[in-house]
Amino acid sequence: MNDKMLIWMQNWVFENYDDAHKLECMITLQTLGNPGWALSACLKNSIYQSKQLKIKTDRTEEDWCYCSIKDNKFEGRGGALNLNEMINYFRSFVEGKKERKNFNNIENEIINWMEKWYHQQCANEWEDSERFIIITNESGWFFSMFLEDTVCEDKFFDMIKIKKTEKDWYNCYKTENRFEAEGGIFNLVDILNVFINWVEE
Numbered sequence: 001m002n003d004k005m006l007i008w009m010q011n012w013v014f015e016n017y018d019d020a021h022k023l024e025c026m027i028t029l030q031t032l033g034n035p036g037w038a039l040s041a042c043l044k045n046s047i048y049q050s051k052q053l054k055i056k057t058d059r060t061e062e063d064w065c066y067c068s069i070k071d072n073k074f075e076g077r078g079g080a081l082n083l084n085e086m087i088n089y090f091r092s093f094v095e096g097k098k099e100r101k102n103f104n105n106i107e108n109e110i111i112n113w114m115e116k117w118y119h120q121q122c123a124n125e126w127e128d129s130e131r132f133i134i135i136t137n138e139s140g141w142f143f144s145m146f147l148e149d150t151v152c153e154d155k156f157f158d159m160i161k162i163k164k165t166e167k168d169w170y171n172c173y174k175t176e177n178r179f180e181a182e183g184g185i186f187n188l189v190d191i192l193n194v195f196i197n198w199v200e201e
Contacts, residue, residue: 001196003110005087006189012094013136014185023185029134035122036064037083037132039076041090043069053093065089080119084111110192117199121150140184143191148177152199160194170194 009027017023028040053074055067065078067089074093076086118132133144147153157174170183172194179198181191 001109001113001193002107003189003192004107005084005091005111006108006192008091009087010186010188012091017185023136023138023140026136027134028136029132031118031131031133032077035080035118037076037078037080037086039074039083039086039090041074042072043074044072051093053089055089067093080122081115083115084108087111110189110196113196114192134188136185137182139182140186141182141188141191143179143181143188143195145179145195146177147174147179152179153177155198157198162190 013023013026017026026042028038030038032038051069053067053069055065057065062079063082065076065082065085067074067076067086069075074090076090078086114132121131131146133142135142147155157172157179159174160170160172162171163169167184168186170181170187170191172179172181172191174180179195181194183191
């Protein structure tokens with residue numbers, strides 16, 4: 001699967017990383033228990049930290065999205081099917097757009113899959129927080145997916161280790177009840193594709 005929004009996010013992390021702006025915890029994306037998604041992006045020591053943003057969209061109990069700037073961070077919260085919208089608001093903000101840009105959802109296959117799969121699981125009272133966790137760490141990205149009460153809980157996964165260069169690498173593995181992976185700054189899409197292909201097998 002391809003995903004232009006996640007590729008954009010990988011590039012944004014790379015372009016805004018320097019010795020003063022640490023890579024660790026620049027981006028934190030995880031699920032909420034209500035259910036929904038939470039996105040946090042560190043803006044400290046960047047050109048964005050002094051900008052203001054406040055968005056509050058309540059359409060229904062499940063269809064909602066809040067975004068703001070707080071403590072030098074972009075903070076977004078949204079319903080189970082509002083992840084794409086939330087990341088759109090973040091991109092529009094850092095690109096200086098006054099309104100959310102209408103990015104083509106067809107180009108965001110991975111994000112759309114994550115929304116739909118998570119929403120399907122929530123229909124079975126699977127609303128625990130921190131099911132999906134995606135964060136930047138010292139070397140790039142870390143992904144963790146809690147598998148308890150899913151069809152993948154007891155599914156076998158053969159560890160994958162790919163290293164093309166010092167910057168182009170990723171490792172994917174399964175612990176007792178989690179699928180976990182880590183990789184370079186430009187390997188988030190690779191990691192999520194491994195997870196999706198494994199789930200869909």
